[in-house]
Structures are given as C-alpha cells and as structure tokens.
Amino acid sequence: MPLHRTTSNPRTVSPSIVRLRAALAYTAFALTRAVLAYTAIIFTLQADPILAQAASESGWFNADRTQALVLGVILTGAILLYVVLAASGRPLFIRKIAGLETVEEAVGRATEMGKPILYVPGLNDMDEVQTIASMNLLGHLATIIAGYDSRLHVPVRKSLVMSVARETVQQSYLSAGRPDAYQEDDIHYVSDAQFAYAAAVDGIIVRERPAACFYLGGFYAESLILAETGNSIGAIQIAGTARPPQLPFFVAACDYTLIGEELFAASAYLSKEPRMLGSLKGQDAGKGIAIVFILAGSALATLESITGSETVREVSEIVLWLFR
Amino acid sequence: MDVTLQLWIDAALTLMILSFLYRDNPFYKFAEHLFVGVSAAYLMAIGFWDHLVPNLLGKLFPSLMSGVVPGAVGRSPDYYYIIPAVFGLLLLTRLVDRWAWLSRWALAFIVGGSAGFNLPRFLDSDFIIQVQSTMIPLVVLDQSGNLLWGASFSHIVLVLGVICGLVYFFFSVEHKGVLGQVSRVGIWVLMVTFGAAFGYTVMARISLLTGRMEALGAWLATIF
C-alpha cells in the first residue's frame, strides 16, 4: 500500500529519537486536548451549586444521564489511552478486512482496461459520521489511483460533500505528486433527490462502464439499484455502510462488503497510522466491556430467575448500575 | 392543473424509467436528465421556503418577513440565528478562490457539531440500551417454576448471538483458535440477519411496484 508521507528533511538525527520525540509531543497534545475537554464538561456541569442535589428538577445536570456520562468517560478514556499508547510507538495488530485487500487490484484492473473508477459516497451529508469515514477512505483511494493514472469519478448528492471530496482528492493527488491529474469536474453534484441521484448514477454506470465501483457511506433504498446495475456490467464492487437495513443488499450484489463498524475501521486499515490503530484498539476495549457486562448481566438475571432471591436482585442492581 | 394531462405525463415518465430494465435508451436518458434538473431545483425551492425563510429570515427579521411567515408577526428577533447565517455565508466563500479557505470554518462547525451531537446519542441509544436489553435470563421459568424450553432457548440464542457477533468485530486480535471459532459463529449470526432482512424487504419492493402498476392501470382505464 503506497503510503503518502511527506518526506522529512534528511538531517542526521537518529530515527528512534525522532520517533520518541514525536510520540511525546503527540501524547502531550492528545492529553491536553482531552483534559481540556473533560474539564470543560465537568466545569459546566458544576457551574450551578444546585448540582449537589442533581436529582432535583431545578438542577442543571440531567440526572437521568449520569450513567451515560460515566460510561462515556470510560469509553472515551479507553480510546484515548490506546491512541496515546500507539502514538508512543507501541506496535498494534489489525486483522484482515476482506475487500480492502483487493482495492489495489481493482484499481490496477481499471487502469489496464482503460476504464474509470466510480466512487459513491452515499446519500448522507457531512453531519453524518459515516460520510466523514467515507471521505477518509476516498482520500486513501485517490492516493492509490493517482499512482495508477486512471480516472476517478465521484458523483455526489450533497454539495457540502462535494466540497470536501474535492479538497480531499486534490490533496491526495498533490501528495502523490500528480496534481496535474486532478480533474475538478469529475467530482460533481447531481441532485439532492434520492432517486434522481440513483437514476443519474445508474446512467453513469451503464454509459461509462467503470471497472470498479465503490459504494462507501450511508446508503438507503438506492443501494440495490446501484449495486445490481454495477453487477450487470461486470464491475468489481466494494461496498460498505453503517446503515444496517442496506447491508443485505450489498452483501447479495457486491463482491465485498464492509459491515457496519468495518467501515470505520477501514481507514485505519488502509493508512496503518498508529493513532487510528490505537483508536480501533480502544473500540475493541468497548466491545470487551459490552461482552463482559452482557455476560454478567445475563448470569445475574439467570440466578435471580432461578432463586427468586431478593439479595441477588440487589447485588445485580449494584453491579449493573451502569446499565440501569 | 388538468388531471388527465397529469395522468398522461405520469404514465409516460413511468414507462420511460421502466424501459431501463431492458437496456439504456433515449427515453430513459430523457427521463433521467429531466429528473435531475427538476428535482435539484424543486428541493432548492423547498429548502428556501421551508428552512431559510421561516427559520432564518423569519427569526432574524420577523417584522420584515411578517408577510410570508405567519408566525413572525410581533415576534422579537432571535439573535442565536446569527450563528448559522454567518457559517452559511462562510460556506459560500468557496466560490471565490482567494477566500475559499474560509469555507473550512463552516465545515468545521458542521463536522464538529455532528460529532458532538452524535457521540452521546449513539452512546445512549445504540450502546447502553442495546447492551442493557441483552442482559436477560438464560433460563426462563413460568409462574409455578417450570422450565420453559422454547423461551429459554430463544434467550440463549440472543445472548450468544450478540456476543459472537461482537467478537467478529474485534479488529486488534487475530481470529484464530477459540476466538476464530466464536467469530465464525458470529458470521453465521450475521448471515441469518442478512438473509432474514433481505427476505423481509422483498415484500416492500413488491408493494412499490404494485403501487406503480395501479397508477398505470388508472391511466389505461381512461383510455379504454
């Protein structure tokens, strides 16, 4: 995977020292931000003396959300911890994500055949986290494509997404040393209407016959309209969405599908950037927490249902306070 | 406007789009291009009148807008709405190359805002509550204490299914050995989910086609 790194000045400093220095600087940066954020939140929550009786209706703090706050601190803390650990040079493993292995192959095939590559970033606007994930992936993909000299076509449904996509792709071409290959008009707005967008993308697919189609982002009913049309022209199709209702269609009609969280993991996988891998490790910790609590909760509930004991119920109330 | 005319346009456009099923053709191209132009403008007009006028202009200049925004009469300006107005205008700097970088401020507002808006929401509804509703007894007894086999089995399937599915999503460990087995079961669970959801959806899609065919039927009925 060609990583785009801006080459640093060839000064004669030992690489390990550079790495250490960078890690320290980064740790300081991340910690400062996090401490600032937590302080800001806690400070605001205590801005009112009535917080002491948070449960009372006149309080500023919404007492119903105490658990969410505590869990939020735990989860974000875990993610941050691993980000900082990763930045300080701790090596992290990431499992294979099927589909991403083939990205380079798909791009190569398109170049050989002299056909374009279609990238559909989904229907959602920039207010949706999966669109941001999609833009990250587009950046990585564009870097690869820039190296291969094939055309990248990105029709979008939201003009904000168009702006971001243009900026991202332009930067990728620039960092790959091919600023001349960047075509602004290939990243264009179609229509805000879902099915007008689908109709136009279908038209693009049958007329331009791209060798590879990527559908990454938030998709709705048009998922299968696009994927079936893409399939009928024999394109390699790689899809990914965090919208569960559309996953079955991509699964049925595409070669590879990134399922839910895999979409968010994909950019870490492609970039292998330590901080992103660290954040992924933190997400795994979150899943670990979920599994432990599900097991504990079910075990206690089972015990309670068998024994009918009041003590068990009280114990589980305490143990499972976070999730009540 | 004329109902018969509308019925004919409706039928013609329906047939043009359906012709795509055979192959790409001039009729489909016409309908597609018409759709893109009309829908983009339609949604812009709706956005202008439904959002910009009542929610921005009506809030900032209620007296000026009283003619077109019914609720604005006698209201005092709401200055919080300067925030979106400023960021909206910053977004347009993209049109001028020299100032284009300013549009990043608007983008930062939107992206940062969605992050702040989504983080607690997903934490609460999709993490906490989903974990919570999976904490169920693996053994279900009826009132008199007899074991209910069916219900217990269902509960076990749910709890184990969620856990196996979660294990599949572990990224930072290799799926080998016991973990590999569990994550394989996780895939099976996901496959059942996908198959079930696909099968379930077929119905929705057929309903849509039924609706369209009924519309075509109404048109045919006017001819014969």
Add this chain to the structure above:
Amino acid sequence: MRRRIPLIITFIIGVVLVTGYFVTRGPFNTLYESFSDYFAIITVFAFILGGGSLLKIHLKRVSNRSTDWPYSLVTLAGFAITLVIGLFKVGNPAGMGGEILAGGSWLRFVFDGVYNPLSATMFSLLAFFVASASYRAFRARTKEATILLSAAMVILLGRTPVGAWLTAWMPESLGFLELPNLANWIMAWPNTAGQRAIMIGIALGVIATSLRIILGIERNYLGRGE
C-alpha cells in the same frame, strides 16, 4: 491559521454539544436543541454550491457538444423552469404568502406530475432487482451462503399465507416449526442478535470517530495540507 482556527471551532462546538446533552438549561442546551435547525439552514446555502456545480457541468457539456449533450439541455431547462416556479411561487393561489405546495400552485403540479412518478418508478425498479439479486446470490455454495439462503427462504414463505398453508399439516406439538411462526422467531431472536451486534459495533465506531474529530486527531476532512 487556515487549519488551526477550524480545529478550534470543531473542538469548541463539539464540547459544547456533548455538554448540552447532559445539561438541561442554558446556552449549551439551546445549541444542542437547535443544532439540527442550524444545520438545515446552512445546507440551504450549500444548495447554491450544488446548483452552481450542476449548471457548470451541463453548460460545459452543451458548449463542448460532448456525447449526449442535448440531454444536458433537458436538465438545464428542467432546472431553470422549476427554480423560477418554486422561488416565485408561480400560480400559488395565496400568492407569496401561501404554503409552498398549496393545491393549484405550479410547483404542486411539478411535484405530482413529474417528481413523484419518476421517484416512485425508480424506487419500484427494486422489485425487479431484488428478484435478480436473490436468484444470483442465493446459491448454497458455502456454509455461510446456505445459512443466508435458508433464512431468506423461511422469511419469504413465512410472510405470506402460503407459508401457513404449506405447514398447516404439522401436529400441534410442532407448532413452532410452522413457517409463519418460524419466520417470526427468526426475526425476533437471531435477527435481533445480529442487528444488535452490528448496532453496538457502529455505536463504538461513531463514538471513536466523533472523539477523534472533537480532539482534532481526525482532520482529513479539512484537506490535508495548508
């Protein structure tokens, strides 16, 4: 400056909105409540960018006489006419003060006569694609494919009266194996399990990405260089 200020904006607005979730009063909560509103307003400004891009692409196609350029004229005409009708509320019985889609207005006609049938027909293409996709994808090639196929078949049959009819001969004691019951069981339990696992995973992905955005670790969306 070009990147620092956006990152500061992201940080501040992100922290304010997270706080707004936990705080019931004051400016934090106001912002949390109105963010969607603000976003909707900003996107209306974004329409200008979108419309500009649309016009530019199609005008270029017409002036270059590219392939299929006459169709671009259709797009341009449709766009211009609808925009005028919409912005000036042409034909609206109540004039400029009327409801945008009031009965009798020209925009209403565009909606009912053009937008709606096109949209509904595009949508209904799915009925055909669902059939061709299932024909191709539902083959018992591997264990996973067989599971996918079986679940889909049970639901497909169980969701119609035919399913009930096919398995009506079963004895009372095996009632849970009747197709409608089996279909509902799959939906209620294994399907829920899979959906939940996906949802929890996505929630963690969203939380981590949001956190990275707020803290400025994720900044690719701003463009990478200066």
Add this chain to the structure above:
Amino acid sequence: MRIPESILQIDRRIIFLLIGAAVCIPLLLKPRFQDSPTPIVQSIFDTVERLPAGSRVFLSFDYGPDTAPELDPMAKALVRHAMTRDHEVSFFTLFPEGVGQIKKITDNLLPVEFPEKTYGRDFVNLGYKAGLGGAINTMVVNFRTLVNADAEGTPLDNLPITADVDEMVDYAIILSLTAGDPGLKEWIQFAGDIAGIPVMGGGTAVVAPELYPYYPQQLIGLMGGLKGASEYESALVDRYPAYRNATMEATMRMGPQVVTHVLIVLLVLLGNLAYFLGRSSRSSQAGRAGRAGRAGQADQADRRH
C-alpha cells in the same frame, strides 16, 4: 450438462418479465387472502383498544408518496380504529412530503367514513416540522416552542382538542408510520426513552428489521410492511365486523405479494438445482468461472478467513 449452465446464466430480463407478470396478473384477478394477526401486531391493536375513550393519540406520518403503498393501509386502519374507539387524534409529520399523506386521510377518509367527527375537536393536523430527530427532542423538552399552531396557523389554544396540551407527555401514546430517518427509531430515542411516552407504530418492510431490537421493551408493537398492515386489518375486521365490507387495501395487495414470493422461491430453488446438477461438470473447468456467476458476500464470508 448444458441445460443447468444456461439456467445459471439466464438473462436477467427474463426474471424481470416474470416479476412484472407476477405483479400484474393478481392485480387484475384480485384474489383475496385472509390473515391472522401475530402478537407484535396484536399488541398495537390491543393498546388502541384498551385506551379509555377520548385518549389523546399522536399519529406521525413519517413517510412520503414513495412508500405510501405500504404505509397508507396502516394509516387508514389505525385512524379507523382510533375513531371507532373515540380517541382524539393529532396528525403530525417529520417528512415534508408527509403533509400530502395526512391530507389524504383528513380530506378523503374522515369526511366520508366518520362524518360526525369534526376538525379541532376530534382530530387536528399539526402539520410538518423540520429538524428531523432534533424536532422530537425539542417537542419533548418544550412542546409549545415547536408546535404552537396547527397546520393552518390556528393557535393550539383556540382548538378544543389541543387547548390542554402543554407537554408531549399529555399524549397517551405516540404512533409513527416510518419509512426511514427520522421515524420510529428517533421517536423511541428522543420521546419514548427520555419522556417515557409509550411508542408504537408501523414501518416499511425495509426499516422493520432494524426496529425489532426495540420490541418489546422500548416499542410496544410493530407493523412490518404490507403483511403487518394486512394483519392489523384482519384484527380490525375480527373485532368490528362492520369493516368486513370496507376496502381493505393491504389485504387486497397481498395477492401480488403471494405470487411474487412464491415465484422468487421457485427461481431460487431452480437456480440451486441447476447449480448442483452442473457442479460436477463445472468443477473440471473451474478456471473460467465467469463473473456472471459471482456469489456475492456468501463467498466473501468464506474468503474472510
């Protein structure tokens, strides 16, 4: 073994043609299939049935014309039921296109079937509110800031049905008919979970699977797709035989459903039969396993390991 091969690579346009026929023919012949409600639908019916007469019901039409064939029958069945039980219904929508869907009920159904019910006393149209899920949030925090007048601009205080409604919790129940975002999920997240108002409703067959995880803790009941609607219709007919002769749209539209479902099942069986018959002959020439026969994700899952 040439026959299985050609069946596997069948032109998809033949499938399209078969589907078209499977929808059109039953539409012309109009067979009628009777249904019986499953517990998840029955619980909605029972809830509406058990609410004391005159309860305030909030009915949100969160869909547009695209999905009307599926959701309109639910809306009609619910409105008929609520009106028969003398509940007070407030119509609302989070979709701009939902306004037209509400109008179909208030202008066409109510005056004909329930001429004695009057606007402003027995039902009211609160119209469309922008802001997606955030709008629900605002309504729960302070109902009157977002909704202070009905769709025509009449202040809520001037309408008997809404004069006493100050908070979202003044409604006994929230019903949403959902086509996507925002919809039931947001009603659950922002209103059900936070304000404790019972939430139930219906969704297209596409969104329904995503909503199952909320049942029964956060969601009282769910009508999934046309089948859910037809189950509700049959529950209604069972309890109120007077409706036996009313046009039950969902029940009518089940005809094409049954035929196409059976057709798809047969096609899949045929495809698998051909696949297994041809497998031996194909394994010898596996190299040219053409793209036409790609198996999609099912194979991918295999490749994941």
